Amino acid sequence: MIEEQVNGQEKADQTLPDHVFEDRRLFLKQTMAFAGFTLAPVSFLTATPDDIPIGDHERVKLSVTINGQKRRLSIDPRMTTLDLLREKLTLTGTKKGCDLGQCGACTILIDGQRTLSCLSLAIMQHGKKITTVESLSEHGNLHPMQQAFIKHDGFQCGYCTPGQLMSAIACIREGCAGSDDEIREYMSGNLCRCGAYPNIVNAISDIKNRGQKV
Amino acid sequence: MKPFQYIRPKTIKEAVQAVADDSQARYIAGGTNLLDLMKRDIEKPEKLVDINHLPLKKIEVKSGVLRIGSLALNSAVSHHAQVVKRFPLLVQALLAGASGQIRNMATAGGNLLQQTRCPYFYDTAFPCNKRSPGTGCSAINGISRLHAVYEVDISNPQKACIAVNPSDMAVALMALDASIMVSGKNGERKMALDELYHSPATQPNLDHNLEKGDLITAVELPHAPLAQHAHYLKVRDRTSYAFALVSAAVALDIRDHRIQAARITLGGVAYKPWRLPAVEKQLLGQPISITAFRDAGVAALTDTRSFEHNAYKLKLIPNVIAEALKIASGLS
Numbered sequence: 001m002i003e004e005q006v007n008g009q010e011k012a013d014q015t016l017p018d019h020v021f022e023d024r025r026l027f028l029k030q031t032m033a034f035a036g037f038t039l040a041p042v043s044f045l046t047a048t049p050d051d052i053p054i055g056d057h058e059r060v061k062l063s064v065t066i067n068g069q070k071r072r073l074s075i076d077p078r079m080t081t082l083d084l085l086r087e088k089l090t091l092t093g094t095k096k097g098c099d100l101g102q103c104g105a106c107t108i109l110i111d112g113q114r115t116l117s118c119l120s121l122a123i124m125q126h127g128k129k130i131t132t133v134e135s136l137s138e139h140g141n142l143h144p145m146q147q148a149f150i151k152h153d154g155f156q157c158g159y160c161t162p163g164q165l166m167s168a169i170a171c172i173r174e175g176c177a178g179s180d181d182e183i184r185e186y187m188s189g190n191l192c193r194c195g196a197y198p199n200i201v202n203a204i205s206d207i208k209n210r211g212q213k214v
Numbered sequence: 215m216k217p218f219q220y221i222r223p224k225t226i227k228e229a230v231q232a233v234a235d236d237s238q239a240r241y242i243a244g245g246t247n248l249l250d251l252m253k254r255d256i257e258k259p260e261k262l263v264d265i266n267h268l269p270l271k272k273i274e275v276k277s278g279v280l281r282i283g284s285l286a287l288n289s290a291v292s293h294h295a296q297v298v299k300r301f302p303l304l305v306q307a308l309l310a311g312a313s314g315q316i317r318n319m320a321t322a323g324g325n326l327l328q329q330t331r332c333p334y335f336y337d338t339a340f341p342c343n344k345r346s347p348g349t350g351c352s353a354i355n356g357i358s359r360l361h362a363v364y365e366v367d368i369s370n371p372q373k374a375c376i377a378v379n380p381s382d383m384a385v386a387l388m389a390l391d392a393s394i395m396v397s398g399k400n401g402e403r404k405m406a407l408d409e410l411y412h413s414p415a416t417q418p419n420l421d422h423n424l425e426k427g428d429l430i431t432a433v434e435l436p437h438a439p440l441a442q443h444a445h446y447l448k449v450r451d452r453t454s455y456a457f458a459l460v461s462a463a464v465a466l467d468i469r470d471h472r473i474q475a476a477r478i479t480l481g482g483v484a485y486k487p488w489r490l491p492a493v494e495k496q497l498l499g500q501p502i503s504i505t506a507f508r509d510a511g512v513a514a515l516t517d518t519r520s521f522e523h524n525a526y527k528l529k530l531i532p533n534v535i536a537e538a539l540k541i542a543s544g545l546s
Contacts, residue, residue, distance in 0.1 A: 057217040057218065057219055058217070077217075077220040077262075078218070080249070099253070100250055100253065104313065104315060107315055113289075114314060115319050116246070116315045116316065116319065119246045119319065120245055120249070120319065121220075121242075121249065121262075123220050124242075124245065124264060124266065167314065174314070184454070185453075186314050188313055188314075188454035189312070189313020189314055189316065189455055
């Protein structure tokens with residue numbers, strides 16, 4: 001069982017669909033036979049404690065703050081930040097669209113900066129603060145940007161919406177929502193197959209013009 | 215994705231050592247290109263050396279030279295006051311590239327070393343001399359719409375490659391006479407940006423002229439009076455978030471309405487940002503005029519060749535150059 005630390009208290013990981021990873025580990029062990037262990041670099045075995053994240057080809061330790069909660073996890077080094085959120089922590093608000101960095105559906109904030117969670121390794125977020133769409137509403141009240149998307153009909157199927165929201169908030173914070181043209185340019189990394197673009201621009205422009213804090 | 219070991223060295227020396235000593239090790243910075251390639255099993259490193267914690271993010275001006283740390287993010291460079299003031303051309307090129315999210319991840323060094331976006335390179339079902347040397351180039355007789363028109367040699371089918379370099383940033387840097395600082399096993403050295411790129415003529419699988427373990431630590435831009443009369447013009451399939459079909463970075467030193475110095479570099483047309491020294495020379499001493507700029511655009515077509523689907527680039531190139539020069543000189 002993998003341990004994590006929530007708010008300073010050690011407890012068993014309750015969010016983990018770990019059979020997935022156990023299966024993969026078993027598969028790897030079988031296919032790699034003992035090669036993985038016999039070839040495990042000596043540097044790992046002799047690494048000092050402050051060298052974290054450390055690990056072997058199968059597991060590395062990760063400490064990361066997600067939506068204000070500190071998490072200590074043990075993950076496969078290949079896991080993307082997106083898969084960490086969706087598959088391991090069941091934070092499924094962040095969406096997987098293309099998984100190749102082309103659509104923006106997976107946009108999250110890392111240390112306040114919008115980034116693509118599908119094109120980053122989870123282990124590279126060690127020590128960082130991740131903000132996902134789940135953190136936007138507070139006490140059951142939608143974030144102003146969420147409200148603006150509803151008001152302006154800024155989505156149809158809604159699949160790209162979490163990425164659009166995170167990007168829209170960042171766009172305003174970056175000071176790049178000065179005009180409709182500027183919004184279109186700085187939101188170009190978020191694709192919407194339903195074509196809700198004009199309404200998304202209206203939603204962002206509305207929030208910007210009202211000077212609402214995002 | 216193939217399993218790999220992940221390490222995070224504390225010093226440049228340790229990082230260089232880790233990659234130099236292990237043929238299967240790769241550096242990872244922003245990861246926006248490498249991870250994409252790893253997911254497709256095109257890149258299969260057994261060790262990833264994360265360099266993001268090395269002290270290479272600084273952007274500073276020293277003795278008139280702008281030094282951009284190789285880990286400076288594209289977004290950070292494009293917003294930096296000294297860059298905005300001294301090199302608006304670089305800012306334009308950076309903001310014409312990728313998206314807000316990717317610019318927050320991509321680094322200066324990684325941008326220079328990014329892989330081509332030739333669709334045949336990415337599709338492992340097709341032969342590709344760059345990905346699998348000796349198998350042939352699928353683009354030559356395939357869909358060649360995005361491909362090169364300069365320095366194209368297809369005489370040897372087992373070595374031919376007509377892929378283009380996709381960077382916008384590098385096109386501006388080339389026009390601005392950039393150099394790069396490289397740390398390797400034998401210490402640090404400086405090289406002209408132009409020397410970084412490996413011609414596809416012999417070994418198209420080699421993208422650059424760096425040795426195993428070499429790490430780009432900085433990009434340097436000399437002070438240039440022509441950096442102020444400059445423009446980056448990018449033509450692409452959609453208004454934003456697309457690679458260049460043809461782009462031009464131009465910079466002019468204008469005195470008394472005459473051109474004292476000119477820099478013209480094209481993107482999307484060759485394996486590297488394509489500088490046009492002969493065209494630059496042709497412009498010297500000329501008064502700024504639409505005629506001179508049109509003539510320069512036509513002169514750029516010397517030594518080009520097109521394929522079935524990219525002949526349109528030979529019509530675009532003169533127009534893109536002339537238009538960029540017009541804007542840079544204030545004529546339009």
